Every structure is written in structure tokens, then in C-alpha cells.
Amino acid sequence: MADLSSVRPYGDRLDDGIVQLSFTLPVPYALSAKQAALELARKMSLDEVEVAHYQRLCEGYTHFVVYGRCREAVDFEQLRQGSFEIQFMTEHEIDRFIDQHFHRKLVVVGASTGTDTHSVGIDAMLNAKGFDGKHGLEAYKGFDVHNLGSQVSNAQLVAEAIAVDADAILVSQTVTQQNLHLHNLTELVDLVEAEGFRNRSLLICGGPRLSHELAKELGFDAGFSRGTYPNHLGTFIVQELLARKSADVLT
Numbered sequence: 001m002a003d004l005s006s007v008r009p010y011g012d013r014l015d016d017g018i019v020q021l022s023f024t025l026p027v028p029y030a031l032s033a034k035q036a037a038l039e040l041a042r043k044m045s046l047d048e049v050e051v052a053h054y055q056r057l058c059e060g061y062t063h064f065v066v067y068g069r070c071r072e073a074v075d076f077e078q079l080r081q082g083s084f085e086i087q088f089m090t091e092h093e094i095d096r097f098i099d100q101h102f103h104r105k106l107v108v109v110g111a112s113t114g115t116d117t118h119s120v121g122i123d124a125m126l127n128a129k130g131f132d133g134k135h136g137l138e139a140y141k142g143f144d145v146h147n148l149g150s151q152v153s154n155a156q157l158v159a160e161a162i163a164v165d166a167d168a169i170l171v172s173q174t175v176t177q178q179n180l181h182l183h184n185l186t187e188l189v190d191l192v193e194a195e196g197f198r199n200r201s202l203l204i205c206g207g208p209r210l211s212h213e214l215a216k217e218l219g220f221d222a223g224f225s226r227g228t229y230p231n232h233l234g235t236f237i238v239q240e241l242l243a244r245k246s247a248d249v250l251t
């Protein structure tokens with residue numbers, strides 16, 4: 001059994017710390033390049049480092065695959081306390097869960113708001129086609145999805161959420177230049193609160209530079225970043241709504 005208070009990567013045996021790294025250095029393909037890669041890997045807290053593979057990429061650049069033994073460990077027990085801990089359900093499990101606990105479709109409204117034109121993230125979550133072979137929520141039997149697209153004002157998103165009595169409001173933000181996303185996300189939270197809708201609906205954001213911690217700080221219920229699949233979002237929505245329904249928190 002792994003000691004979850006001190007977790008290390010493993011390759012052959014539990015706790016052996018073995019990792020594989022791949023990276024490119026802007027140096028010519030030569031023995032000195034290999035030395036540079038080994039030295040760098042040691043500086044990354046790796047022991048017993050070896051270059052498993054290296055090759056010339058183009059003039060002046062070399063690519064490496066390096067193995068090593070990681071000295072560091074993390075306290076997984078402590079990390080998962082107070083963080084966002086859910087076991088992801090599949091599309092079919094989520095649909096069954098909705099059927100069993102809600103006896104109706106759950107309504108979600110989403111958009112990429114403000115001046116942000118990046119629609120791929122919100123489409124990945126919502127459109128039937130989904131992302132990386134996983135359906136978006138539109139393809140689920142248990143969700144009624146309203147995807148408003150991109151460059152939608154926060155006011156429009158909130159108005160639509162109120163009009164359809166949304167169970168969850170979803171916002172995607174990609175452009176972070178000059179903290180635009182922070183202003184926009186804060187404005188959305190303020191608007192939902194001003195409309196008296198904050199306790200009626202979950203408020204969820206996503207985007208490549210967001211984290212769950214940042215989202216919570218800004219007043220959202222959850223934040224999702226890279227590597228998110230629609231079933232991750234779906235799992236959060238159904239479990240959180242049920243928890244709130246049981247605790248009688250949603251009005």
C-alpha cells in the first residue's frame with residue numbers, strides 16, 4: 001500500500017521515484033549536449049539520471065528523453081483535504097444519476113463572455129460533439145443545454161440563465177491579458193448576486209489559466225482548467241446540486 005502522506009512517482013517498484021522527462025535544449029547535438037541534459041536533470045532534484053535517448057532536432061537544437069529518480073514527495077492526504085475531490089462519473093452514470101435523483105433535465109447555460117472570442121473551450125464542454133472523443137453535455141439525456149457562444153455580455157448570459165431558470169451558469173475565459181478575465185469574472189459574480197440568482201444556480205468557470213482555487217476566491221463554486229472533459233463538469237454539477245438539494249441550500 002502506498003503511503004499517501006508521502007507520495008512519489010513509481011516505475012518498477014512502489015516508491016522508487018522513477019520519472020521520465022522529455023525536453024529540448026537550444027544546444028548543438030553533441031556529447032556536451034548530453035552533459036547539459038544530465039546536469040539540468042540533477043538540478044531538478046533527480047538522482048541516478050541517465051539520458052535514454054537524444055537526437056538532433058535541427059541546427060543548434062537537441063531533444064532528450066531522460067530517466068531519473070525523484071527525491072521529492074508530496075503529502076497527498078493534506079492536499080486533498082479542502083480541495084476539490086470528486087470521483088468522475090461516466091456519461092451514462094451521470095444520466096442515470098440525474099434520472100434517479102432529479103426526475104427532470106438539468107438546465108445549463110454557458111458562454112464565453114466579454115470581448116473573449118475563444119469558443120472552443122465552452123463548445124468542448126457543451127456541444128454534442130464534445131472533445132477528444134467524449135460527448136459534450138448536449139448529447140447527455142439528462143441535460144438541457146443553452147450554449148450562447150462567444151463574445152456574449154455577462155448581462156446577456158445572466159438574463160438567459162434567469163429566463164430558463166438555469167441549474168448551472170457556465171462561463172469560459174481564455175484571454176488573460178491585463179487580467180481581463182479577473183475583471184470579467186468578478187463582474188459576472190456581482191451581476192448574478194445583484195439579480196438575486198446566486199442561490200438558485202451553480203456558478204462555474206473554466207479556461208486554460210484558471211484554477212479551482214482562483215475560481216473559489218472570485219466567488220464561483222468551481223473552476224476547471226486544461227485537461228477537463230465534459231463528464232468532469234457533469235459529475236461536479238450533479239453531485240453539487242444533489243448535495244445542495246439535500247442540505248436545502250438552493251432556493
Ligand code: B12
Nearest residue numbers: 116117118119120121172175176177206207208224225228
Ligand atoms: C484558436 C485560438 C484563437 C482563435 C479562436 C477561435 C475560436 N472560435 O475559439 C482566434 C484566431 C479567433 C483567436 C483570437 C485571439 N487570440 Co487566441 N488562441 C487560440 C489558440 C491557438 C487555441 C485555443 C483553443 O481553442 N484551445 C483548445 C481548447 C479546447 O482549450 P481550452 O480553451 O483551454 O479549453 C479547455 C479548458 O481550459 C477547459 N475549459 C475552457 N472553458 C471552459 C468552461 C467551462 C465551464 C469548463 C468547465 C471548462 C472549460 O476545458 C477545455 C477542454 O479541456 C490559443 C493558443 C493555444 N495553443 O492554446 C490562442 C490564445 C488563447 N490566443 C491568444 C490571443 C492573445 C488571442 C488574440 C488576443 C490575438 C489578437 N491579438 O488578436 C485574439 C483574441 C480575440 C478576442 N477578442 O478574444 C493568446 C492568449 C494569451 C492570454 N493568456 O491572454 C493564446 C494563448 C495564444 C498565445 N500564446 O499568445 N485565438
